[in-house]
Amino acid sequence: MIDLNYPSGLKKKLTTKNETLNKKIQYKNRGMALEDDINLSNQYYINIEKAFIYKKPTPIKLVKVDYKKGRIDEAYFAMPSTTDYNGIYNEKYIDFEAKETINEKGFPLVNIHKHQIQHLRNIQKAKGICFLIVRFTSKNITYLLMANDFLDYIDNHNKSVIPITYFQEKGYVIKDKFMPRIDYLEIIDKMECEKNEKKRKERKEK
Amino acid sequence: MIDLNYPSGLKKKLTTKNETLNKKIQYKNRGMALEDDINLSNQYYINIEKAFIYKKPTPIKLVKVDYKKGRIDEAYFAMPSTTDYNGIYNEKYIDFEAKETINEKGFPLVNIHKHQIQHLRNIQKAKGICFLIVRFTSKNITYLLMANDFLDYIDNHNKSVIPITYFQEKGYVIKDKFMPRIDYLEIIDKMECEKNEKKRKERKEK
Numbered sequence: 119m120i121d122l123n124y125p126s127g128l129k130k131k132l133t134t135k136n137e138t139l140n141k142k143i144q145y146k147n148r149g150m151a152l153e154d155d156i157n158l159s160n161q162y163y164i165n166i167e168k169a170f171i172y173k174k175p176t177p178i179k180l181v182k183v184d185y186k187k188g189r190i191d192e193a194y195f196a197m198p199s200t201t202d203y204n205g206i207y208n209e210k211y212i213d214f215e216a217k218e219t220i221n222e223k224g225f226p227l228v229n230i231h232k233h234q235i236q237h238l239r240n241i242q243k244a245k246g247i248c249f250l251i252v253r254f255t256s257k258n259i260t261y262l263l264m265a266n267d268f269l270d271y272i273d274n275h276n277k278s279v280i281p282i283t284y285f286q287e288k289g290y291v292i293k294d295k296f297m298p299r300i301d302y303l304e305i306i307d308k309m310e311c312e313k314n315e316k317k318r319k320e321r322k323e324k
Numbered sequence: 325m326i327d328l329n330y331p332s333g334l335k336k337k338l339t340t341k342n343e344t345l346n347k348k349i350q351y352k353n354r355g356m357a358l359e360d361d362i363n364l365s366n367q368y369y370i371n372i373e374k375a376f377i378y379k380k381p382t383p384i385k386l387v388k389v390d391y392k393k394g395r396i397d398e399a400y401f402a403m404p405s406t407t408d409y410n411g412i413y414n415e416k417y418i419d420f421e422a423k424e425t426i427n428e429k430g431f432p433l434v435n436i437h438k439h440q441i442q443h444l445r446n447i448q449k450a451k452g453i454c455f456l457i458v459r460f461t462s463k464n465i466t467y468l469l470m471a472n473d474f475l476d477y478i479d480n481h482n483k484s485v486i487p488i489t490y491f492q493e494k495g496y497v498i499k500d501k502f503m504p505r506i507d508y509l510e511i512i513d514k515m516e517c518e519k520n521e522k523k524r525k526e527r528k529e530k
Binding site for chain 1: 373376378380402406415419
């Protein structure tokens with residue numbers, strides 16, 4: 119694993135394919151990074167043809183390329199303009215960002231860029247299913263927070279950290295499983311169910 | 325613009341942001357690469373909040389990184405496992421690949437990797453809207469070919485090139501416009517309209 123300083127000063131962990139494989143062997147069920155958990159879960163969803171969701175490659179700004187050898191000799195990490203993951207599930211467009219934090223009290227908003235917040239607003243408006251997956255590593259707990267709740271918080275609080283209590287109140291805990299490790303679609307299913315139930319009730323009342 | 329030899333031996337043109345800007349100024353309406361045309365059209369769709377469709381970054385395999393400087397010192401282009409473009413339009417998942425060919429008689433299938441074909445099959449099954457945009461540069465004509473027609477061809481013909489006559493028969497010509505330059509969603513609209521019309525007729529007949 120390579121620990122990188124992004125141009126923005128943000129730190130992010132990147133793994134190459136071989137390193138991911140090594141980690142799978144070494145770590146087995148525990149201690150894997152959130153990104154690996156999600157990638158494995160997405161691969162599981164693809165295998166059973168449940169959903170087709172992929173992580174977008176990290177954007178790179180090329181500076182020097184040896185085009186005869188197909189080799190990049192100088193490049194820099196660029197700021198992503200969208201979230202990292204998107205795809206299709208149940209005929210619906212899915213879009214999310216995943217982040218880990220070592221902060222025990224909350225989720226520092228510095229982890230999400232301005233462009234990504236605007237992207238979440240856009241997808242929300244366009245009626246895509248969009249959310250954040252946030253892991254509090256010190257507590258080893260992973261939440262799914264819908265984009266509308268996330269945006270609601272930042273629009274109504276002038277704070278740089280979303281307190282963990284907000285995740286407890288509005289988010290959904292994603293429990294660790296064997297397969298898929300991070301079954302976030304289970305939560306999406308539950309929420310869609312609740313939404314449909316609500317609609318049915320509203321229709322009855324009319 | 326940097327002309328690159330991919331590990332697979334495929335050639336692909338990559339542009340950095342500054343080069344794209346320079347090209348915009350230099351080239352004005354003519355001679356722009358298909359990728360630039362599509363990126364500008366997508367940006368236009370985003371600006372008018374019609375659709376949110378993005379090109380995925382080119383996947384890179386990192387080999388050597390100076391993590392203090394956030395600089396990549398050695399990396400290689402990797403094979404993409406999905407198509408290049410995806411996003412949301414009209415609450416639907418959109419997914420496509422765009423390619424240019426100088427071949428006058430047809431579209432060489434070497435341009436689309438095995439993984440990408442499988443991806444198109446998956447998205448087709450999952451009921452996403454998926455297609456190819458192919459530009460025949462020698463004729464300066466751009467076609468949209470739906471994935472089902474593309475897959476239909478390769479499943480029923482043991483050929484390495486899809487003849488241009490197949491695009492004439494099954495594809496839709498995307499006319500050059502000022503804004504958006506490549507209005508491919510106009511064709512998707514038209515097809516959705518036709519589909520709904522067909523459904524309505526079928527219902528009436530019952």
